[in-house]
Amino acid sequence: MQDRLHDIVRKLLGEGTIEYFIGYGAGSEPHRVVPCFVTSDHEVERLVWGPLCLQNLSKYVLQAKDLEGKAGVLVKGCDTRAIVELLKQHQIEREEVVVIGVACQGQVDPRTLEEVLGVPMEQVQGVEDAGDQFVVTIGEDERTVAKEQVLLGKCLYCRHPSAFEYDFTLGEIVPFSIDAGESEFAMVEELERLSVEERRAFWQKQFARCIRCNACREVCYACYCKECIFDRKMPRWLDKPPLLSENEIYHLIRAVHLAGRCIDCRECERVCPMNLPLSRLYKKVQKDIAELFDYEAGIELDEVPPLVSFELDDQDPFM
Amino acid sequence: MAVEGSETGGNGFEPKILMFACNWCSYAGADLAGVSRLQMPANCRVIRVMCSARVRPEFVITALSKGLDGVVVLGCHPGDCHYSEGNYFTRRRGLFLKKLLEYVGIEPERFQVRWVSASEGAKFADTVAEVTRQVKALGPNRPRRNAQ
Structure with missing residues (x-):
């Protein structure tokens, strides 16, 4: 080859x-x-x-x-x-x-x-x-x-x-598959079964370890903005001090920005020097987008991304 | 930008709730509630936005992560948007964001999206009362407030 x-x-x-x-x-x-x-x-x-x-x-x-x-x-x-x-x-x-x-x-x-x-x-x-x-x-x-x-x-x-x-x-396009034994979203479902407090404890522990080196952003194919929201001075979205709240804001805003665009390459997790379980966050984003809007990023060229479009009869169970 | 606690001397917790109201429906609804002299708790701070779709998910995330007790987004009923389709985007975003926030340990009651039209002063007052009651029951968003 x-x-x-x-x-x-x-x-x-x-x-x-x-x-x-x-x-x-x-x-x-x-x-x-x-x-x-x-x-x-x-x-x-x-x-x-x-x-x-x-x-x-x-x-x-x-x-x-x-x-x-x-x-x-x-x-x-x-x-x-x-x-x-x-x-x-x-x-x-x-x-x-x-x-x-x-x-x-x-x-x-x-x-x-x-x-x-x-x-x-x-x-x-x-x-x-x-x-x-x-x-x-x-x-x-x-x-x-x-x-x-x-x-x-x-x-x-x-x-x-x-x-x-x-x-x-x-070479030839050869099929390849491995029987992983459990669902693709198993690691998300495992967290979803916990209570809100347990999930909060889990993620706060993870986010607290983040050193905000921005490696996950730099390696992400989808982070191509000329000026990233986190680098903006005016308005300033993210404060510099290494606080838990700022780390949480960083990761959640990134997750929202990746909604409907994350292709599960898991480069962010691979390059993370602190070994944060980032795929657990982004897998959740993919799961929700798939469940709510029946959409998977990076498959069909002419499919419209879910968060820039709408249907008149979208569900709104809590509104 | 730490958010000051608003507890009153240990007896009774008064939550701080951020409320985004769309200029054309919900803010007018709030006005109506006001001129009708409807009674409602004073825990909601209203920010007028031109459309509920103006509320970026970043606003909600930042407010909650920095320790506000709740965020409510109010918009026109589907089909009634002044800009024809703004609230349809809000609807999709709200659905998605609520699930994400729940996943990282923010109680679902802390982020709510509601439709309030200009003629629904009573619904506005009810929403304020209901959300305040729910968030009060949850208690302060303390783990996040302390993380400052």
Whole structure:
């Protein structure tokens, strides 16, 4: 697959179809894969593809927008939803970007892998996909781990493993599914069963740990506003002091802004230095939008987002 | 921007409730309640907005997180919006926001959306009384007030 990726990118760059390719490249350590930006032929070899390509690269398409010429980007099935949303929200034009879709077979969560293997990620030389398990190279040894054990949370409930909006694909689009055993929204329902006080205690404990580093905002594909509401001085929506109330306002306003736009890429949770369970918040947003308005972000290009539209016979049970 | 407590000497809690009223229906309804000399508790602070859809969810979140005891949004009845369709957006937003606030531990009674028309002075007074009663029963939004 990696060779095919190199061939396609080399061809596109050679033809001049794209000026710029956004893919994955090897990082500073063998287990780290970082976004990689390729502009010329001899750099193509740097591109990699494997089970450690966690990032959602759609975010970088926005930054490539101001460059001359087209950008190419590598997307997994889940990232395709971001591309669809960006098109829907008129942030990119379809002609401006060449999308290379890939049939993803699940991505490894490094944190879980460390726990399962009992080995720090620094010693992991590489992770290879092998059907329903991963082969992990540690020094001279090779160990196999079942996929269900170490997949990213989102991969367990993946409904779109393969890209569905693309110009080129890498290899065949292969179905992939894992029986996660419980519903996609189980972690939300677990909290919903608690009392209001217990939920308050849970979230206040989480929000209190937030250091407001803004990593979740920076990594979010949907946070493309030129001036973010949290950065505004006049009116100032968010005070600077690290108070619980301000942290709560930050996360709730973000959740509201993501309503009907969150595509469950869970990048916010992955980059959070404090390990806040942000997917529990955003999964709730997705659940409500799906239940109330029968809408899922990033699937259909011509579906109207629920909070910018209405039906005359919408329910209003409490009004 | 800490919100001062409004408890009166430990006996009886007087909640602070923020009320957004749309200029065309609900604010006129409040006026009617006033000129009709209807009695109602003095816990609601009314802010006039041009349309209930002017109330951004951020307003509600900020007010509640900073320790206000309740927020009420009043708008025209569906179909009666001065701007034809503003309150339909309010309706969708209200539904969604209420669920989100409940999820993070804000009692559903603390955020309410109601339709009050210009001729419904009595309904306005009733809404004020009802919301005040409910929020009073819940007690102060203290965990948040103390978080300041």
